[in-house]
Amino acid sequence: MTITTIVVGYSPAPQSEAALRRAVEEAQHHGARIVVVNGATGDRYADVSFATDENLAAVHDLLRDSGVEHEVQQQVRGRDGAEEVLAAAEDVGADLIVIGLRRRSAVGKLLMGSTAQRILLGAHCDVLAVKP
């Protein structure tokens, strides 16, 4: 199948970095473009999943060096990471979503929620889950 647009769910964590690198490989293989999405709800004083300007600069450098067509989105609109990724996938008509996976126990998922699970279940296209 042809993949023209890949959406990457990004946050400053090792699994997301691995997801980004894997997405770059896929994009180079299929000649697709990448849309990197970093969303945060903006309702906390400090958010660990929010990418700083340095993080985003590093992402830009990585994508520029790889030579793929890319776009980086960072929205703070009161929606959390999973919703942002799914919304972006709808908007750009993504053929593939790439996310990073980390181990979370059943109780952890119960208490803290699982972004990956919501993206997997809510996506309209294929989802590639990458381990760090």
Place this chain on the structure above:
Amino acid sequence: MDGIQGLIDGFAIAASPENLLWAFIGVLAGTMVGVLPGIGPALTIALLLPITYTVEPEAALIMFAGIYYGAMYGGSTTSILLNTPGESGSMMTAIEGNKMARSGRAAAALATAAIGSFVAGTIATLALAFAAPYVVNIAIGLGPADYLALMVVAFMTVGALLGGSVARGFASVALGLVIGLIGIDGQSGAARFTFGIPRLLDGIDTVVVIVALFAMSEAIYLAAKMRPGKPAVMQLKGQAWMTREDWRRSWPAWLRGTAIGWPLGAVPVGGSEIPTFLSYATERRLTKHPEEFGHGAIEGVAGPEATNNANAAGALMPLLTLGLPTSATAAVMLVAFQQYGIQPGPLLLENEPDLVWGLVAALLIGNAMLLVLNLPLVGLWAKVLNVPTPYLYAGIVTFSMLGAYSINNSVFDVFVLLAVGALGYLMKQYGYPIAPLIIGAILGPLAETQLRRALAISDGDASALVSTPFTIAAYALVVVVIAVPRLMRRWEHKTAEEIGVLDEFERLEHHS
């Protein structure tokens, strides 16, 4: 009872397991509350006042004082890491501290703040212990006219020095006086400002007013104006610690900060903004590294942090010896004393020496606990900031309503809470300060009693109010105080401009 003997007895009382536990709970709660912007020690103590129904006076007051101190420690954490002051006393810390954090020196900033707070708190509390008996000796000679003059000074200073303008501050004090007047007048039996509502004959409970103004109005304000904003990111890696160079530069700043903060805590300057600004300006003038100010100078963190802790200890002095609160938190602690039927004042040291010395000794122990809590565990406190604010404020509002209901088991109080909360929101929206209202509401009735007593003694002769040297000096001070804020503000702005931090300063000024 002289200082050293009293302190030793106090340690015997404070070192009991029960009191140590309460001190620990207090400092823990205080640090957490200090870390979170928007919630302060005054609100926390007000919400926890119901424990005075069942807990011993020493234990409860030790916990409340622990909360007061803890909040001064916690406020620096948010200031440094997020550039958002957790307390108004941490405003100046944010200027240099956050710059240090951004250049990767968050650990040093947090360490100097914690250790400086410990040094200042210890010295200031010891000063409190040794000076209290002397102040009490002076205070015993004060008559009703003198007390009235003191309270008028408090009203004027708090009104003039807080808030966007002098007029707004005075309006706030006036509102507080009105709210304090509601109810039946003790001496004449006349119902004042009750509008025919029987429930208001008892007046509005000060706890309801405090909780409404701090919690409900903050919640409404946040809900009204908060748009999803860019969240800040933690800059902290590892624990807090300092290099030898940092130590060398910090310890003079700590001592200077203590010297500035303690005396200013004892006079009604309405909180810690002015003392911390003075400390910052002093460090700026005396530093050997002037080019660093505005870009992360460690003295700019060490001085103000020491000042705000010394300020808290200093504020306890007039509270315990004169019964005069000089900040909103001290005002709530006064209410806590009154719940037990204990009236702080010159006789407190005579009648309840165990309480006072136990409290002071417990504060010294609490200070040490705070150092241990804040140095290695600072990463833990930083994590508190990851809680989504909607959940946080939902919890706060629930507690507030529960607290308001529990005072008299009456739903009417909850409605009063909402009404005063709405008033508080309007005040916040239009830049009227809240602390003067609380001081007006609490001190107003007391001032009225003293006024009546003074006039009764002099048979209605109003000149009795300015007859003693103390009263003349106090009223002269009032005149000075009204002139000073304008100058203070202009000087503050000029100094901030000189350093090049004017934008930061103005932003922080409007934030708190």
